[in-house]
Amino acid sequence: MQSLQPLKWQKRVVMVFAGTAADARWQRQHELLKQAEQELAARDLVVLGVVGNQVNASPAKIDNLPKPEVLREKYKIKFDEFAIILIGKDGGEKYRAPAVIKPGAIFYIIDAMPMRRRENQ
Numbered sequence: 001m002q003s004l005q006p007l008k009w010q011k012r013v014v015m016v017f018a019g020t021a022a023d024a025r026w027q028r029q030h031e032l033l034k035q036a037e038q039e040l041a042a043r044d045l046v047v048l049g050v051v052g053n054q055v056n057a058s059p060a061k062i063d064n065l066p067k068p069e070v071l072r073e074k075y076k077i078k079f080d081e082f083a084i085i086l087i088g089k090d091g092g093e094k095y096r097a098p099a100v101i102k103p104g105a106i107f108y109i110i111d112a113m114p115m116r117r118r119e120n121q
Contacts, residue, residue, distance in 0.1 A: 003066055003070070003074070004066065004087060004091065005091070006064075007046065007062075008089065008090070008091045009089050009090070010044070010089070011044050011045065011046045011089065012043060012044055012045045012046070012086070012087065012088055012089055012110060013045070013046050013047075013048055013086070013087040014033070014045060014046070014047050014048070014084065014085070014086050014087075014106060015047075015048045015049075015050055015071065015075070015083075015084070015085045015087070016029050016030065016033070016047065016048070016049050016050065016051075016083075016084050017050045017051075017071075017072065017075075017077045017081060017082060017083045017084075017085075018049075018050070018051045018052075018082050019051075019052065019079055019080035019081070019082075020051065020052050020080075021051050021052065023051075023082060025082045025099065025100050026049070026051060026082065028100050029084065029100045029101075030049065032100070032102060032103055033047050033058075033103055034058075035103075036103035036107075039103060039107055040103075043107065043110050043111075043116065044089070044119075045106075045110070046058075046062065048065065048071075050068045050071050050072065050077075051068075052068070053068055054068060055067070055068050055071065075093070081098075082098065082099070083096060083097065083098055084096070084097045084100075084101055084106075086106055086109060086110070088113065088115070089115055090115070094109060094110075094113070095109050
């Protein structure tokens with residue numbers, strides 16, 4: 001997969017970019033999201049960690065993830081930059097932050113989306 005296209009209309013995606021796994025922001029964001037796994041699942045949300053030269057997905061296992069350089073180029077993120085990007089089920093970018101954010105902020109954005117409201121009816 002060279003893009004997130006196979007996830008379109010299936011999953012929402014939160015991408016967390018960091019230069020290394022030693023980045024304290026990455027570690028904190030990863031821990032916060034890990035603690036919110038039930039809420040992530042309830043919102044069809046997959047987390048992609050784009051760290052260094054690797055891309056990892058959680059909580060679901062996804063085959064053929066895009067290469068980190070492909071994601072960095074598409075979303076204009078420098079190698080050593082920290083960023084969080086929320087992608088909706090329609091494949092569009094819905095939110096971007098340059099710092100660690102609480103999962104509740106992501107859930108608030110998602111829960112306000114028309115598609116999410118329809119899912120809850």
